[in-house]
Amino acid sequence: MSGSLRSREREMGVVILDGSTVRAFVGDEEVFNRSVDERFAALDLNGDGVLSRAELRRALETFRLLETHFGVDVVTPPAEVAALYNSIFDQFDLDRSGTVDRDEFRSEMRRILLAIADGLGDFPLQIVLEDDDQGSNLLQQAVDLEAAKTKAAASGK
Template structure:
């Protein structure tokens, strides 16, 4: 885990760079696809999504976490191909960006998580 500062523009800029965003989400997809069948089952998604974006937390109850996953499965179905997984990641990051508004935030994130990838992307862009 690492502490970093970012804004909504960090996330939106990352999503908007479709080539980079697609490449990185495809890499995560391959990592989470444990049986290498080109499809993420609900079980694979539940096992690995927290490594990509923080869905679970120490303060959230099991019911709250289940509620998040149930909403994801209701919206996207229970099996994910790479494109559907990318759409889910874009939707999660867009929701986070909306919640942040224009204020910078300091957050503790996974070193190799999607938010940190967005921060690195922004740094490479020189912003």
């Protein structure tokens, strides 16, 4: 087995999730925008109101896109890594300005989450989500929103 193992210090949680949960989260404009805006602000390290390639890449690296199997990293040539991250940045940078503003970030996160919802379909699945330090896991927030709505409905509020 090539590659290196990285220790996982973060905790994991198991949630039940389906496409309707994610679609409801995206459809709740206020909650969705607040959640995505908080994530955007956390990524905007220099506070200039836009994400640079370096800021977005730093965030993408936390997703471990090049990980193939449970913590084992693939040895990928640097040119391929750069091409992957540049391609993803280009998806976010809708106006080709060289930066990603809050509206572009919202738009792409909406598109990504709706694609995840479509992929999940309507059958509930158990999914392991990694807890993050900032509470910014959008799928976890979708589950939390559904749980809050269910609890409110059950208590008659």
